[in-house]
Amino acid sequence: MPASRADMSQAPADRASPPRRRRSAGSVYVLLLALSVIFVGPLVWLLLAALKTREEWAAVPTKVLPEHAQWSNFTHALTDINFPAYALNSLFLATTYATLITLSSAAVGFGFARLRAPGKRALFLVLLSTMMLPQVLTLLPTYVLFSRIGLVNTYWPWVLWGLAASPFLAFLFRQFFAAIPRELEDAAIIDGCGWGRIFFRIFLPLSRPVLITAFLLSFTWSWGDYIAPALLLDVDHTTLSVAITAWYEDPHGNPLPTVQAAAAGLYVLPVLMIFLFAQRYFVRSVVSSGVKG
Incomplete structure (x- = not known):
């Protein structure tokens, strides 16, 4: 049976599509x-x-390229200042802040996703609008407030920031929790579970990819923060980010940029390693937390 004109006209286009797709893939690469x-x-x-x-x-x-690699710069980076102590300060602050803000953001996201209350949508819009406020805008009022209540040179500001939740992370959790079928929640209520048990026994275990992503993001924020530790902490309690930028000097008081570069390389190494091991959770959290009204 002779082929129709439509089939004959479509055949060259089909034959030409694989090279076109290859060119498109090559451009993407x-x-x-x-x-x-x-x-x-x-x-x-x-x-x-x-x-x-x-x-x-x-x-x-x-x-x-260097003519001869100066590996001694890394030795100086570890010994010229008390590198382990400042690293432990950064680790303690980042871990405490990340743990608290992940749990508080999950609780806020759960409330917006599953609980019913008048004005919830308007309050959620207010929460999202705070994401547009730059941190530097609130830094001076925050410092004055912490100074008046005696929290400067302590780690309590990071605890309070962690308990206050993050608008972005709360939005991330809200999107994930909103996609969970309501049948799980109804079955738990029938079994006599309260909202606290529903949150801790059902929703948190299901949100493992988002929990890990939120923890890593907040850990990175705190680990890489320079302004807040420089403003709120003294020399003994400050973090590694402040120590790297301020205290690598020669006997004449001149900065040592190559030693600072070595210290900065050691400083970013933990974050890079954590991301390499946990990058699959980022993908899962983005896929499972797709935008939902």
Whole structure:
């Protein structure tokens, strides 16, 4: 039976589609490669700077590769200041803050997703609107408040910030909890469970990908924060981010940029390792927390 005109006209297009798809995939790969170079470039530059001498670092034009790798810069980074103590301060603050803000944000997201109350939508819009406020705008009033109640040079501000929840994380949990079937909640209520047991026994175990993502995000925020520790903590209680930027100096008081670069490389290493091991949870949380009204 002779082929129709529609079939004959469609055949060349079908034969041409695989090369077109290959060209499109190639363009995507080139774009991803370019973005990877852009994002990885600063980290590579940091590691190369950590292996240079001060003369190579200050040379004009700048030498890309060091002539002889200065691994001693990493030794100086660990010994010129009390690196382990400041690292423990950062770890304690970041872990405490991340744990508290993850649990409080999950509770807020659960309330907005599953509980019924008048004005809930308006309150949720107010919560989302606070995401547009830059942190630096509230930093001075926060410092004045903590200073008047005697919390400067203590770790209590991070505890209070953690208990206050995060608008972004609360939104993330709200989207995830809203997608859980209501039959699970109804069955638990019939069995006599209150809202607290429903939250801790049903919803939190189901939200493991979002919990891990929220913890890692908040841990990274606190671990990389410089302004708040510099403003609120003294020399003995401050974090590694402040110590790296302030206290690597030669006997004449001049900064040591190559040692600072080595210390910064050690500083970002834990976050990179955590992300490499937990990146699959980021993908799961994004997929499971899709936008839902």
